[in-house]
Amino acid sequence: MSKLSATMPAALASENTVSLKRQLGRAERMKKLKYGALIAPLAIFLLLTFVWPISALLKRSVDNPEVIGALPATSALLSDWNGENAPDALVFAAFAREMGEIKGTPVLAGAAKRLNMEQPGFRSLMMKTARAMPPAEGVSPRDALIEADERWADPATWRFLARNATPYTGRYLLASVDRTYDEQGQIVRAGDDQAIYVDVLKRTFGMSAIVTAFCLLLGFPLAYLMATQPPKIANTLMIFVLLPFWTSVLVRVAAWIVLLQTQGLVNQALMALGVTDHPLQLVFNSTGVYIAMVHILLPFMILPMYSVMKGISPTYMRAALSLGCPPFKSFWKIYFPQALPGVSAGALLVFILCMGYYITPALLGSPKEQMASYFVAFYTNQTINWGMAAALSAILFVATLILYMVYTRLTGQQDAASKAR
Amino acid sequence: MHRIPSKVRPLAVAGAAAMSLLAGTAHADITVISFGGTNQKAQVKAFYEPYTKATGSKIIQGEYNGEQAKIKAMVGAKNVSWDVVEVESPELVRGCEEGLYEKLDFARIGPKADFIPAAVTECGVGIFVWSTVLAYNSDALKAAPTSWADFWDLKKFPGKRGMRKGAKFTLEFALIADGVKPENVYKELATKAGVDRAFKKLDQIKPHIRWWEAGAQAPQLLAAGDVVMTSAFNGRIATAQKEGKKNLKMVWTNNIYDFDSWAIPVGTPKKDEAYKFIAFASKPENQKVFAGEIPYGPTNLKGTALVDKAIVPELPTAPQNMKGAFASNTQFWVEHGEDLEQRFNAWAAK
């Protein structure tokens, strides 16, 4: 090769390399395009079913279209207002005109509902005011509004309106962490009768941690047993693990109610055995929730652990023993670190699933066991406050994301350490 | 049509056929949503079955617990599959203002004068009058409770209590138990101090409360011995008694009554049939059958006159039951509902 290039003119050689590079580049590009085309359907699917809804959700948590949509002119004027003296006649005129226009429409009801959310009583103020609008001939809008309700004479009422006439608001997100705006628009702690979400989030994490711990405690030995038994026994065990997957969650929850209720089978058995002389409260409290959630989530813990453990050759344990390490220590030092990726994957899976759990605590728990998703459902279904529902979901989403990042950080390092190539 | 390529044509034809088929069956059948359980069973006997017999149109039944979210979503998406819905009063008013329900044309239902005045609203027509009463299991209690104060008396009447999960009525009963007169309950609740007072009163029995959501749960909890006393809809307890659960008893003292109404979600493609159904269900003879099935009071005055004399004492509208009873204040709940429900929820979760 060296002989060849030596006899060839230098220019020709370099030209050759350039065209070679170009050809290579073209081939690579074609390859990339082909791969791109192959994954395009998936990418589009994810975009439509995952990225888009989540962005919509996040937007919803700060969206505030009701007031600005109902009163666009008034909102624009109020945003220029200094907020100290009474607003000028233009504001009154615009407000009176717009109230007259939206009288009796769902738009007014939407805005009134939104304002009532901040300050109970504002709904009737809005409704009452709208009924008196537009002002009669010759009456100034200002007088007509104050005639309809004298609260319109108070700059505080207008300040309140101005605060809520912005296209975006942080109130839902703030409320999700027990914060709110005060009269001056400063962020302060919410009142005790509203401040529950920090506790609820703590509870969500706490309960998820406990369920995950129980799943790990119960699942690890079983996964180990399955991974070390001959295939026949392992397959039988696997069927038992998978069995719960074949029935719906609702059926399983209903079954737990039947088993655990005051006069249920478990209580009858306990009383017959003389363990207790009066029925134990096993359901509609935390006990029932934990029992059912561990039961439902156990397979999610076992399966990743099993698949990892299955790949760990038994000779590692033998090697450790032959090197003089006692059995338990061998297990802990040699087997467990190798099973750890499965353990952490299972734990993460269970924890994340747990954080989103709704139906089990809703049916088997008391209000004190309800987790974040219950409140999402409450705001979605009961009070139709979708901003609040979106904000709580967003917090949950971010928490999950952080958790996942921590997980990849930890296992990523471990992977880099042990699997580096 | 003639420009459609020949390969596509069979598909188009099949599609058109399917559409016409759907349209053919769709025009008559309507979906009616109510609160389920024995209430719905009574509606089937009194309204649905006779309606099908009279018109030949089927009724698709559904049930819910009064959540308005689904209706709002359907109306918002302009894809409404519920044609007639049973709603409670505050939701009716709110939904009417927010454009969820059609403004009703009473000419298509019946003369307004035939109904109890309060049963006629902009977007709804009353189906029946119902009461929330104190119910108890006489086997589980030594003495019979007589008032909401007794409901709060854990010493005299030990055992778990059942209450409907929500602020509505729960707060009212708490104030009554705390000694507020029925006529002052809503005045008191309109103040911050009054709300605090109600929650403070609820704190006293909070650990002993089992919350229920569907009306059918209350008699179940009582009968199963999970609770000894509960707030309950009078009709549910009455039907349970009729089914042989004689140990379930009602206390009418300071009961709260209200209407449930028919409403038509905006944008249903079967508005005409919905009107036809509502008009049919509002007829006195059908309301009479309903009251016979479940003791809720008719809203059609002519229907009241038809009701079997034996049933009358069980109705919320019977004079002895009305004594000390008070009407749910719809306007109050429209105004304060969201705020108080939210606070209730926060309180319950603590």
Place this chain on the structure above:
Amino acid sequence: MNMIDKNIAALAEADTAATKEDAAPHVTFRKVQKTYDGENLIVRDLNLDIRRGEFLTLLGPSGSGKTTCLMMLAGFETPTSGEIRLGDRVINKLPPHKRNIGMVFQNYALFPHMTVRENLKFPLAVRKLPAAEIDKKVDRALNMVQLGVYGERYPQQLSGGQQQRIALARALVFDPELVLMDEPLGALDKQLREHMQMEIKHIQRELGITVVFVTHDQSEALTMSDRIAVFNQGVIQQLADPATLYEKPANNFVANFIGENNALAGIVESVDGDYCHLRLDNKARVQAVMGNPLKKGDKAVLSVRPECVQLNVQSLGCANRLGGYVTEITYLGDHLRVRVELAGRKEIVVKAPAAQHKHRFDLGDAIHVGINPEQLRALDPALGA
């Protein structure tokens, strides 16, 4: 190589106790039996003495009981009956981690979550040795296998041969009483395997350690071992040094399993001391040395190695001469493989030095084969199964 020698010498020096060869056996199996299902014996009545400092190979086809035997010695299996002694201790019930036996596994079993260094430190740390001593021993062991610079790598970052050496170093680093190797070279390619055979043998000899080696590869066994125990169906067929095993197989199984073998069936006609006269199926008469005790009228299998069969001129001096035809000639450089069909459709394979026989005969030629009686062994076909 000089460098390694020094390292090995250093390691050997630190381990003087093990180098001394004792008269008393190092390991003893006495009437050991093993069954998993209570019906079939995987190991039947095993009696074996392993000498201190020897390289003993357990050789046999798969399922012959050799691995079970090794596992019982390691402590991963317990004998169903009988006794295993290590020195003067009965170790039947001693758990594996207390046996102080080093082991090299088929797939090396290097801990994937530990670096090479940590792998080597592991047995020493378990023994709670001082850190300085651990480091010294680890360095020495790494140098012994010429992988001193790879200490910080993870096992997956090494080639198969390198992993093999680390596994060997790990089994030796804690100065075990005995080292067991379970087909440790099976995963390597031919060239590397042959290289590792020499290296292992070299280290074993330098350190004077006792090694029990399991393999199913007879050439590996012949190359490396001081003694070989040939297993079949749970029984040791023959325990001997490689030469004896090859030249004087104790029975038909060993004759066939070790090296290439020609087997001819015959019947004993008379016995004369160590020799006997037999009649082959094709009526030819031959004289052979007796490998197993036989008497007149017994059926026998005659065994002869291909390189011990003489052709044409070379066969003239042989006591047994038979005629036949050449059916196949394969040229293999240093020798020819010649297939000869004897009368009665019996075939015999002959390895003939190429220099002597090239171009002397062709396919189909009539040919004479000759076998000396001392190289023709009459064996009892019933033995060795």
